[in-house]
Amino acid sequence: MAAAWGGRARPDQTSGVPAAPALDQITADVIACRRCPRLVAWREHVAAEKRPSSSGEVYWGRPVPGFGDPEAAVLVVGLAPAAHGGNRTGRVFTGDRSGDWLYRALHRAGYANQPTSASVGDGLVLSGAYVAAAVRCAPPANRPTPSERDACLPFLAAEWAALTEVRVVVALGQFAYEVVARLAGLRPRPRFGHGIEVALGGRRTLVCSYHPSQQNTFTGRLTEGMLDDVFARARQLT
Numbered sequence: 001m002a003a004a005w006g007g008r009a010r011p012d013q014t015s016g017v018p019a020a021p022a023l024d025q026i027t028a029d030v031i032a033c034r035r036c037p038r039l040v041a042w043r044e045h046v047a048a049e050k051r052p053s054s055s056g057e058v059y060w061g062r063p064v065p066g067f068g069d070p071e072a073a074v075l076v077v078g079l080a081p082a083a084h085g086g087n088r089t090g091r092v093f094t095g096d097r098s099g100d101w102l103y104r105a106l107h108r109a110g111y112a113n114q115p116t117s118a119s120v121g122d123g124l125v126l127s128g129a130y131v132a133a134a135v136r137c138a139p140p141a142n143r144p145t146p147s148e149r150d151a152c153l154p155f156l157a158a159e160w161a162a163l164t165e166v167r168v169v170v171a172l173g174q175f176a177y178e179v180v181a182r183l184a185g186l187r188p189r190p191r192f193g194h195g196i197e198v199a200l201g202g203r204r205t206l207v208c209s210y211h212p213s214q215q216n217t218f219t220g221r222l223t224e225g226m227l228d229d230v231f232a233r234a235r236q237l238t
Contacts, residue, residue: 022162023070026155030065030136035151039137039144046083046138060090063137066159067092068130073238074111074231075166076102077156077176079211080135080144087138091120092131101212101227102131102172109231128238130166132159134179149179157183167204168234173211180206194226197233205237 034040047061064086078098081087085096093099094117103124107115111129116122135144135152144152160166160183169184171177174192181189184200196208209222209230216222 023066023159026158026162027065029158030063030155033063033136033155036137036148039135039139039148042140043083043087043137046087050088051084054084054088057088059088061087062090064090064092064133065136065155066130066132068126069128070130070163071165072126072128072130072163073165074129074168074170074234075159075163076106076129076131076170076172077180078102078131078133078172079175080133080142081138082142083138085138086133089119091117092133093117094124095119097214097217098212101217101222101224105212105224105227105231108228109235111231130159130163132156134176144175149175153179153183156180167238169200169204169206170230170234171206171208173209173213176211177206177208194222195230195233207234207237 044061047059050057050059064081078093081092082096082098085099086092086094089095093102099117103112103117104115106112106126106129111126113125113127114123117124134156135149136155139148156179169180171180177192184206186198186200186206190196190198192208194208194210198206200206207230209227210216212222212227
């Protein structure tokens, strides 16, 4: 029986694949977190007010843990859950346009069994990939503060340690790149750019991508082909 979290079943973070105990504990710790008052207030406000098109839904309204294969070779790190995406559905990059782009790319690269990620329980399974975020609560204006970033860093650090098979880290956007670089102790730190690769040590390589936000996808700064190239390269490196 699924454990209850505030009246709702906890999202299935492994899509049917049994979670390693460490990841299961990290998931529980993430969901219970209330470290950042501004983020707690915002995520709960959005969950209560909702958007008109989702007025009949019960929003998750909590921190959003990582999702995917415990034996992943590729770790994908984004910025933070979208207010009406992950904050609504309870699964990272799920229910928003950025997630549409990401999971289509993961499907084309052979890391996802389907190209869509609409809701928890939609049948999505990741194989060889794990998706997380630098910050686990939806931030106002999609802009976490430095203190909020730092408060969330231990969660990514714990996943970093638990995902022992990871060989490639894909950073979606400059914010995620800077967080990963900090976590890895990267010095010197190359300037962020799409397609930039950096050896992290410990047989891990960082591959950078523009974030699949509408700001980038609508303007053509990021195309599906460009995102496909990133995951094709990740596949080569593993």
